[in-house]
Amino acid sequence: MLLYELKKVLGKTVNKVALLLLLAALVIVSTLAIGGVSYTEPDGSSISGMAAARQLEKVKKQWEGYITEDVLRAVIEANDAVNQSPEYQSDDVTENNMAYSRKQGFSDIREMLNQAFSDFQTYDYFRADSLSPEDAGAFYGKRAASLREWLDSEEMKDQFTENEKQYLIRHYEEMETPVYYTYADGWETLLTYTDTMIMLIVLITGFLVSGIFPGEFSLKADSVYFSSRFGRNRGVRAKIGAGILLISVIYWGTMLLYTGIMLFALGVGGGSCVIQTGLGGWKSFYNITFFQKYLLSVMGGYVGSLFILSLAMLISAKTRSAVLAVTVPFIVLFIPSFLSGVNPLTKVLGLLPDQLLQISSVINQFSLYELGGKVISSVPILLVLYSCLCVIIIPWTYQICHRIQDR
Amino acid sequence: MELRLNNLTKQFGDFTAVDHVSLTMSSGVYGLLGVNGAGKTTLMRMICTLLRPTGGQILCGGRDIFKLDGDYRKILGYLPQDFGFYPEFTVKDYLLYVSALKGLRPAVAKRRVRELAEGVGLSKHLNKKMKKLSGGMKRRAGIAQAMLNDPKILVLDEPTAGLDPNERIRFRNLISELSEDRLVLLSTHIVSDVEYIANEILLMGEGKILHQGTADELIDSMPERVWKCRAEKSEVPALMKKYRVSNIRSEAHGAELRIISGEKPSTDAVPEEAALEDVFLYYFGEKGVDDSALI
Ligand SMILES: Nc1ncnc2c1ncn2[C@@H]1O[C@H](COP(=O)(O)OP(=O)(O)OP(=O)(O)O)[C@@H](O)[C@H]1O
Ligand SMILES: [Mg+2]
Numbered sequence: 001m002l003l004y005e006l007k008k009v010l011g012k013t014v015n016k017v018a019l020l021l022l023l024a025a026l027v028i029v030s031t032l033a034i035g036g037v038s039y040t041e042p043d044g045s046s047i048s049g050m051a052a053a054r055q056l057e058k059v060k061k062q063w064e065g066y067i068t069e070d071v072l073r074a075v076i077e078a079n080d081a082v083n084q085s086p087e088y089q090s091d092d093v094t095e096n097n098m099a100y101s102r103k104q105g106f107s108d109i110r111e112m113l114n115q116a117f118s119d120f121q122t123y124d125y126f127r128a129d130s131l132s133p134e135d136a137g138a139f140y141g142k143r144a145a146s147l148r149e150w151l152d153s154e155e156m157k158d159q160f161t162e163n164e165k166q167y168l169i170r171h172y173e174e175m176e177t178p179v180y181y182t183y184a185d186g187w188e189t190l191l192t193y194t195d196t197m198i199m200l201i202v203l204i205t206g207f208l209v210s211g212i213f214p215g216e217f218s219l220k221a222d223s224v225y226f227s228s229r230f231g232r233n234r235g236v237r238a239k240i241g242a243g244i245l246l247i248s249v250i251y252w253g254t255m256l257l258y259t260g261i262m263l264f265a266l267g268v269g270g271g272s273c274v275i276q277t278g279l280g281g282w283k284s285f286y287n288i289t290f291f292q293k294y295l296l297s298v299m300g301g302y303v304g305s306l307f308i309l310s311l312a313m314l315i316s317a318k319t320r321s322a323v324l325a326v327t328v329p330f331i332v333l334f335i336p337s338f339l340s341g342v343n344p345l346t347k348v349l350g351l352l353p354d355q356l357l358q359i360s361s362v363i364n365q366f367s368l369y370e371l372g373g374k375v376i377s378s379v380p381i382l383l384v385l386y387s388c389l390c391v392i393i394i395p396w397t398y399q400i401c402h403r404i405q406d407r
Numbered sequence: 408m409e410l411r412l413n414n415l416t417k418q419f420g421d422f423t424a425v426d427h428v429s430l431t432m433s434s435g436v437y438g439l440l441g442v443n444g445a446g447k448t449t450l451m452r453m454i455c456t457l458l459r460p461t462g463g464q465i466l467c468g469g470r471d472i473f474k475l476d477g478d479y480r481k482i483l484g485y486l487p488q489d490f491g492f493y494p495e496f497t498v499k500d501y502l503l504y505v506s507a508l509k510g511l512r513p514a515v516a517k518r519r520v521r522e523l524a525e526g527v528g529l530s531k532h533l534n535k536k537m538k539k540l541s542g543g544m545k546r547r548a549g550i551a552q553a554m555l556n557d558p559k560i561l562v563l564d565e566p567t568a569g570l571d572p573n574e575r576i577r578f579r580n581l582i583s584e585l586s587e588d589r590l591v592l593l594s595t596h597i598v599s600d601v602e603y604i605a606n607e608i609l610l611m612g613e614g615k616i617l618h619q620g621t622a623d624e625l626i627d628s629m630p631e632r633v634w635k636c637r638a639e640k641s642e643v644p645a646l647m648k649k650y651r652v653s654n655i656r657s658e659a660h661g662a663e664l665r666i667i668s669g670e671k672p673s674t675d676a677v678p679e680e681a682a683l684e685d686v687f688l689y690y691f692g693e694k695g696v697d698d699s700a701l702i
Contacts, residue, residue, distance in 0.1 A: 008493060405473065
């Protein structure tokens with residue numbers, strides 16, 4: 001029966017088109033992501049894509065290792081040396097590029113300096129340029145100190161409870177120092193576009209699963225279906241099974257392909273570096289590696305897709321309308337972004353299912369909840385909450401179809 | 408197999424579509440005859456457990472069919488009035504799929520599909536997509552799916568609708584063949600569909616079973632007579648207004664009319680033998696005359 005359900009879904013032209021669209025989306029996103037990696041040659045010219053990644057890997061690997069005070073001192077000195085060079089100070093763009101070429105190897109560490117020494121809420125690209133080698137010793141201490149200062153500031157007074165503040169500071173202090181650094185552009189770029197990819201998967205899979213329950217009604221095949229011996233139980237289970245199977249196979253298939261393409265093109269190294277070494281990750285209170293962040297993102301994405309698409313199926317079963325069901329993922333994904341400006345809603349918005357599809361950005365935010373005196377970060381709450389909701393929604397859908405005579 | 412309806416009622420809001428119907432059926436062909444909107448489909452959908460009655464019960468072998476649930480549907484076959492299917496499936500896939508829904512084991516299903524395709528004359532079309540079938544062939548596929556589980560109770564809602572006269576006769580014969588040893592409930596608003604094959608005819612109007620019996624019993628139950636008379640063309644409208652006219656045949660100088668009336672409609676009128684069609688007209692008034700019924 002499951003096979004026939006799949007056959008019904010995959011036999012429809014719309015659905016074939018949807019799958020092709022997903023494939024096209026995968027190609028486009030990967031191409032954009034890989035094409036966005038660029039490397040500046042010593043002569044000032046630049047290349048992009050896979051070749052650029054190989055060159056970057058080569059120069060960044062020279063700075064591989066624990067980022068100790070000595071390393072930071074060396075980076076500040078090297079950065080300063082480039083800044084003093086005639087190419088850097090020239091008005092000619094090519095010469096500037098030649099200067100930049102020499103900064104690429106330590107650009108990630110320079111970036112960490114920018115983030116560590118800028119004010120907590122601001123970012124200054126040139127902050128590293130005004131550092132002197134003596135500042136290197138303050139590097140790690142700066143992180144928690146800036147956080148404390150920010151939390152104590154007037155504007156932050158009521159944003160967090162005392163427990164939450166303690167929680168953040170504790171997690172900051174728990175980061176093991178010095179951090180280990182190596183080339184991790186493969187993982188970083190992969191994670192930059194993970195959210196986009198997951199969102200596209202959910203929207204497109206929405207088209208495939210929305211028709212599963214209304215199908216019989218729109219074809220007027222419902223009377224035969226539900227007056228048969230097993231239509232209301234095994235048949236409905238086969239429908240639910242087909243839905244979950246489609247959601248899972250499409251999700252994991254696409255994500256694995258995407259991951260494979262990105263890591264193949266940009267390199268698999270660096271997965272075990274902590275996320276604080278990456279662009280924008282310095283302030284995250286999650287003490288995890290790039291690989292762990294990736295796992296959380298794809299797991300979150302899966303739970304999120306399962307929830308959103310099960311909800312779409314529930315609504316399609318209830319209303320018998322595929323069109324209404326297709327809009328569910330769009331509503332769930334786009335309404336919260338319209339509301340994000342409304343301050344009192346922040347806490348609620350942080351727990352909406354769209355957050356699960358963008359865990360890699362949620363991890364960089366201070367999204368915390370206090371329940372009965374215990375502080376929990378939003379990612380585990382989201383994972384548990386929506387797994388539980390799936391466990392409720394799926395049997396509910398079954399009940400709706402099972403008791404067809406009472407509609 | 409006995410199917411008993413007890414005061415069966417279905418209301419849609421304030422509207423009563425099926426009104427306290429009580430009926431007992433065992434094996435044989437039951438012809439449910441009624442005009443559009445009489446409540447035939449509603450009645451049948453309740454018998455197929457697709458609609459829950461507002462009042463009353465349906466008992467199969469003495470037990471409520473909604474309680475019997477799957478055990479009841481196991482012995483049920485249903486061809487709905489607006490019979491839909493999966494356009495991309497081949498006839499064979501479709502029938503195998505319905506077999507799976509009906510719980511037939513794959514080996515049995517394959518055999519049944521072959522036998523039934525033979526029986527309804529679809530053998531040559533088994534590998535055709537459903538959307539490519541003609542209306543008549545679709546109906547055959549519809550009958551075949553209803554018969555897959557060799558049902559003890561076979562419900563056919565207007566199985567002949569949209570078929571040409573030849574096809575309709577063939578269909579009638581097919582149903583007749585299938586009716587052995589089972590209960591067949593067949594609805595139609597076309598008298599000739601049930602006149603010969605039904606053992607019992609149920610006249611349904613406004614949600615009620617008005618009369619039931621064999622064709623002869625129903626004819627005998629009609630208190631008025633059937634007359635044949637001639638009239639000038641100009642007199643026809645007046646006659647039609649005054650009497651129930653079951654047929655008009657134009658002739659060179661006037662028209663020959665078939666009139667149902669308690670009294671003699673004109674001096675030259677001669678009494679005629681009543682037919683089931685006249686009974687239908689008698690109970691359902693002018694509404695009963697459907698052009699397509701006059702074949
Ligand atoms: N779901 C519904 N909601 C409201 N009214 C309904 C519903 N289904 C049927 N009806 C009404 O109930 C009455 C009987 O409908 P039903 O379809 O049972 O008639 P029928 O005898 O099968 O007619 P036909 O010969 O046209 O098929 C009609 O007046 C119809 O409008
Ligand atoms: Mg009907």
